Amino acid sequence: MGSYRFLLAWCVVIEHLATGVTYVSHTGMFAVVGFYVLSGYLITRSLNDVYAFQPIPFWSNRFLRLYPVYFVLLALGLPLVLGTPRAAEFFPEVWKKHPEFSDWIGLLTIVPMGISAMQWTFRPIPSIWSVGVELLNYGVLFAFVARRKYCAVLMLVAAACYHIVSLLKGDEIGARYFPFYAALLPFALGAVIYFLTSRSYQVGPKVALLLCAPAAANCVMAGVIGGAQNSISFNVLFYLNLVFQGIAVAGLATLRPQPSGKIDSLLGDLSYPIFLCHWLVGYIIALVLFPGEWRGIGLMLATIVCSTGVAYVICLAQDALLEPLRSRIRGNAAVSNRQSDSAQFGQIDRAAGWHTRRRFAE
Numbered sequence: 001m002g003s004y005r006f007l008l009a010w011c012v013v014i015e016h017l018a019t020g021v022t023y024v025s026h027t028g029m030f031a032v033v034g035f036y037v038l039s040g041y042l043i044t045r046s047l048n049d050v051y052a053f054q055p056i057p058f059w060s061n062r063f064l065r066l067y068p069v070y071f072v073l074l075a076l077g078l079p080l081v082l083g084t085p086r087a088a089e090f091f092p093e094v095w096k097k098h099p100e101f102s103d104w105i106g107l108l109t110i111v112p113m114g115i116s117a118m119q120w121t122f123r124p125i126p127s128i129w130s131v132g133v134e135l136l137n138y139g140v141l142f143a144f145v146a147r148r149k150y151c152a153v154l155m156l157v158a159a160a161c162y163h164i165v166s167l168l169k170g171d172e173i174g175a176r177y178f179p180f181y182a183a184l185l186p187f188a189l190g191a192v193i194y195f196l197t198s199r200s201y202q203v204g205p206k207v208a209l210l211l212c213a214p215a216a217a218n219c220v221m222a223g224v225i226g227g228a229q230n231s232i233s234f235n236v237l238f239y240l241n242l243v244f245q246g247i248a249v250a251g252l253a254t255l256r257p258q259p260s261g262k263i264d265s266l267l268g269d270l271s272y273p274i275f276l277c278h279w280l281v282g283y284i285i286a287l288v289l290f291p292g293e294w295r296g297i298g299l300m301l302a303t304i305v306c307s308t309g310v311a312y313v314i315c316l317a318q319d320a321l322l323e324p325l326r327s328r329i330r331g332n333a334a335v336s337n338r339q340s341d342s343a344q345f346g347q348i349d350r351a352a353g354w355h356t357r358r359r360f361a362e
Helices: 002-017 027-051 055-083 101-109 126-143 149-169 180-196 205-224 232-253 261-288 297-321 323-345 351-360
Strands: none
Touching: 002 027, 002 126, 002 261, 002 297, 027 055, 027 126, 027 180, 027 205, 027 232, 027 323, 055 126, 055 261, 055 297, 055 323, 126 180, 126 261, 149 180, 180 232, 205 232, 261 297, 297 323
């Protein structure tokens, strides 16, 4: 799953930094939906298998996973965006020079951005709005969706009804993409995948790769028709992407452990820092190497390489400073979970089983 998350992060960079190339104008949108399905699966799995819905360990690790890296990049991004005169040319939608009070609330808490992302008109880290969507959906998963299979199915049906009504009303696709309640559909799908995938049934890498292929082919097809647009054909491909992302996640969820597990885990760790830093990295590269060229294939390729390098440095710092604490929190939660199971049901200690699963626990 780590490699898949890594590729999804690259898809986001491709869309954002190759603006004007219409056949990749949808790759970030399709990738974000994939992230949501993955998160729905992974968070449901970690809540059930590791944290047992213990609020303090779960939310503590969520905070340590998402906020410290963001705050560091925000501290670096603020003077860069506010102190360089050409920042508004690079991304005028959110790099305005005079943030309002409400902008600061969103910057520091992230969560409100998940309600109405495009109303937050000052975001030095532009992609952070989707983290607000994730956090709000984590809350829904924690409170309801991840607790029982029927809860996940009910939410999947309810969220599908919202999308159907939105389509019938003729809403633009943003209404079914940006707000957190639109993302309930892929998150609930990920949760359903957790409850339906068998722990005893495992597939090999060739089968898993084959199950990922439809999502890639669908993304290519959307590019062939001209990328993101408000048309019937694109809407069909948008929802096919959701279905195919679910198939890919189901395949990866049942993939048997591979010798390349450490590499896969590292690539997965790189995905979030890449997702956060690529706008800032791209802007610096544009100032230094591509003066006056704010988008294009060359800038996109350079940003992919450099943002991956920056993400690797961030991961090294995380491993040294934060991961020991996060591991202790996970371990204590898992021990408490096993002790509770043993006390109530006389079950055998499942330490070995938890050890094989913990790299999936976000």
